[in-house]
Amino acid sequence: MPDRYAYLGPEGTFTEAALRTLRPDVPDTARIPCEGVAAVFDAVRSGEVAGGVVPLENSVEGGVTSTIAELINGEPLVISGEIAVPVEFALFARPGTTLADVKTVATHPHALAQCRGWLGRHLPDAETTTVSSTAAAARSVAEPGTPYDAAICAVIAGERYGLHALATGVGDRADAATRFIYLSRPGRPSEPTGTDLTSVVAFIADDHPGALIEVLTQFAVRGVNLTRLESRPTGDGLGSYCFCIDAEGHVADARVGEALMGLRRVCRDVRFLGSYPRSGRATEVDPPLRPRPATEADYAASERWLARIRSGGID
Amino acid sequence: MPDRYAYLGPEGTFTEAALRTLRPDVPDTARIPCEGVAAVFDAVRSGEVAGGVVPLENSVEGGVTSTIAELINGEPLVISGEIAVPVEFALFARPGTTLADVKTVATHPHALAQCRGWLGRHLPDAETTTVSSTAAAARSVAEPGTPYDAAICAVIAGERYGLHALATGVGDRADAATRFIYLSRPGRPSEPTGTDLTSVVAFIADDHPGALIEVLTQFAVRGVNLTRLESRPTGDGLGSYCFCIDAEGHVADARVGEALMGLRRVCRDVRFLGSYPRSGRATEVDPPLRPRPATEADYAASERWLARIRSGGID
Amino acid sequence: MPDRYAYLGPEGTFTEAALRTLRPDVPDTARIPCEGVAAVFDAVRSGEVAGGVVPLENSVEGGVTSTIAELINGEPLVISGEIAVPVEFALFARPGTTLADVKTVATHPHALAQCRGWLGRHLPDAETTTVSSTAAAARSVAEPGTPYDAAICAVIAGERYGLHALATGVGDRADAATRFIYLSRPGRPSEPTGTDLTSVVAFIADDHPGALIEVLTQFAVRGVNLTRLESRPTGDGLGSYCFCIDAEGHVADARVGEALMGLRRVCRDVRFLGSYPRSGRATEVDPPLRPRPATEADYAASERWLARIRSGGID
């Protein structure tokens, strides 16, 4: 039996699209949809599948809470690949339905948040319901006796469930994207490719601001750039955070190795999440907007701004 | 007509409990439940209500995406109070239902995530459905013809909708808490109380790691402690973040004022979200776990750890 | 009686040349040579003279100990001007003396250190004696019954005492320069010119390395560049230092004012030494040699270097 690969289902999710791109060699029958992110992790952990794909972060909504929770707290898996997929939402309905007929729309909460503007303009009176995924919304709309008139979902989901598109490009941000990761059981990292990322979770020993500066300095002092820094609660009460960090380079690189050792010495704990080839997504399209040095006028401006906010004005 | 106050509804949410605690003087009829966080913001913005309460962050799930999005992007409101409320989940059903009868459970996605352990142990075969709030789940269970047998919700919600408790304390974390904020239209901040917090959103000019160190240094160099640092996508594509920062002190304090001016000079933009009295929640229950200085043995241990993760071992 | 001005004498010193350049309006009779740096300070302090000029630092030998000691410890004076003068040494003798006749050479210890190469090549067997200044050496050579055959001194000193030059350009460094400062009694600083320097002495509260980083950060965080950082013992035992700092900008500038306030808060003590126009000396002739980011090869090279020095090799 060939290797099988899990993904966040049902069929037709953006995650399925990500798995297809990351592993074009996998035959259709070897892609296994799972219900919920935790189920994908568990399938990989148990050895039931050789690998799995889940969303990690979205350019509009931020980190995917359940994925990060599994990476941080669950039995360790490592990231061995990543890909960023543009997120294009469409409104799908059963054949015969027109836009004017749509009174109820189902979709995933994140998708709903990203399509609020379009809905407000085109379906101001429609009732919206959130379900577990955009593909689930599409599937539900296709079911007999469904309470929903239309679904906001990916094109592949709408097509898979025999719906037809009432509108495409209904997201408020044309450039929205989601980043997916490929999970494996721990093992020797793949060889460095020259453009790798290394992911870790740092549990700082002390929540004072100096502690985070100390953590960031471990990277900066060795010239290692970070591409993601995301705070997450550790679950141990309000005000207790850990930091999910993606750094440029591979654990086999001298500078990354030294930075990780330093990180481990200053942190309460560090969980290594893998080194893997960086996705070919367009990075640094725009040159970074370096702050020009502040001038005497900037000092005066910042003083006026302070006076304004101190007296209740709008900045 | 007396002032009215909006909160994230429906009736029976933890948010209603927070509003009752923050403003015990408000009569029952002046508390207005709104559907969705955005509706609370809009009610305050329009002047329809004098203030509003929404959840900001949860100790298990992290920041509340929709609240943060409204604070960052919408027409400016300011935070003029905060409170942390313990989150205690219970399983409620219609009178006559026993635990053995429960085949379907409705709740909010975050509540579901926080009760997974209990459900796995006591209702491993129950189907779960997520709805817009735990109070909505309770309300739905109480409706005739409901598809749900039980709801995971707050005790006040279960009671409000005439349900009875099948189990209490069903959350996996006994110490879970949610922090709520009180929103007002911009105006002169209240007087410093000596134990205040100041909230801002910093849009850094450049995403290199040095830039965040630079931002944090603006606070550290003036001895201003941070109590929250949360990265959020700006919506401008993957890899573009802003930082939600809560700092100890009041904008009227010299050090906070100077730090904010410095922040504004090094950032592309800064949004001031208000100075307000800190909630009396138990902070620093545990003394911070300061990292003892690393020893030669720590250096050797970190070198062995690196060798281990480089060769695929588990850290 | 017109104002008088003190300088480190005797007549013919580089310091006299500096005073002539800084104050070309002062008539010859109003320039008062003093014996020793302390005497110049005392003349200004007592009001006997309106101002005074002393050397502050030399590009080869470093800070002038006695000047720095008076600035740090004595009754406060402020710096209200500066000038850098190229230091060109010549060998002068009485008329009739040839190079071959020179058996004994008098000069100042710093001049001796800077002419060692030339002396080794041209007068390897000459005995050298150090006296209190190069001008004093010239004066001494001119005296009847002098034990010295020649003096290493400035051209103006040799000429003033009726000597003739046996050789010019006898310094080992063609680009040697000395920086002189103009001292006044404390008073309102002159108006900012746009290219000013501000001098302070920082007594750090704690000698751990973080303390100096903290001091430097007070400037860096406000974008204030330093042009000089010189450690000096405080006199309170080995290992106790203060730092003489020259920063770009004027105390009236917002950023300099804020940096000085921050400095004062983190230091045990700060002595303000004045804001004054920067001398027109050629600064930044060469663009700063920015360190290129370290490469993997640099990491390997530094590891080999460490192995080498650990085993006793020469770096």
Added chain:
Amino acid sequence: MPDRYAYLGPEGTFTEAALRTLRPDVPDTARIPCEGVAAVFDAVRSGEVAGGVVPLENSVEGGVTSTIAELINGEPLVISGEIAVPVEFALFARPGTTLADVKTVATHPHALAQCRGWLGRHLPDAETTTVSSTAAAARSVAEPGTPYDAAICAVIAGERYGLHALATGVGDRADAATRFIYLSRPGRPSEPTGTDLTSVVAFIADDHPGALIEVLTQFAVRGVNLTRLESRPTGDGLGSYCFCIDAEGHVADARVGEALMGLRRVCRDVRFLGSYPRSGRATEVDPPLRPRPATEADYAASERWLARIRSGGID
């Protein structure tokens, strides 16, 4: 022939005392006085002697310029030992001379600077002359036909040249001390003792303040404490400095090794000057005076201080 050891002469210097303490096993005949610091370095370099002792820094006057110049620029030698010697000055004269007879005093310039107070009180009218060392002053006073009535020198120097003490403890600072170093040709460093120092000279690539912070951070980030930081001109013009650094620990220690590698990567050049046992001198007699966190009152005080110095007041 047994090994011989050079020191900064003539006989009777504090340096001789340091050599006696550092190497009590060396017979009297094997201690070779040299004229000048450079001569000691050259004797070690040439192999003429097995080792040499020179002063490095004085608690009142700061670094010894000529020693530092040889360490920085000359053919490399390494430091393999150090010792701090209390500096106690006495006034010595030929037998029969009384204090009232003293019209001329000879001594070394640094000694003169450190005895100015005593001389002002007890010999206000005496003329002072500076010579190459305090021992040379004593020797000169003992010579027939000497122009000097008395010498300020160490007790051992006065006794060696047959003088008698007119006064002891004539230094203005009772706790003055000088630190001497033992020089060897490069070779494998001695084994770590647990309380070692490591000395280096760092030539930073760029003189902006951030560059020095970067250098210090290489130590701080690895928890390596510095015990000395001294700026020195590189000789390449005003404003070009290198930094002489003494750090706690041995080059064989992991943290020191890693810090040195990091230093080498960020600097234009680094010269390793050796790892050696730390002298048993009383360090940290006083606990470091940690700056208490600045209060709102400190902010107000620093603002008043700034107003004061801006308007010409004395701080």
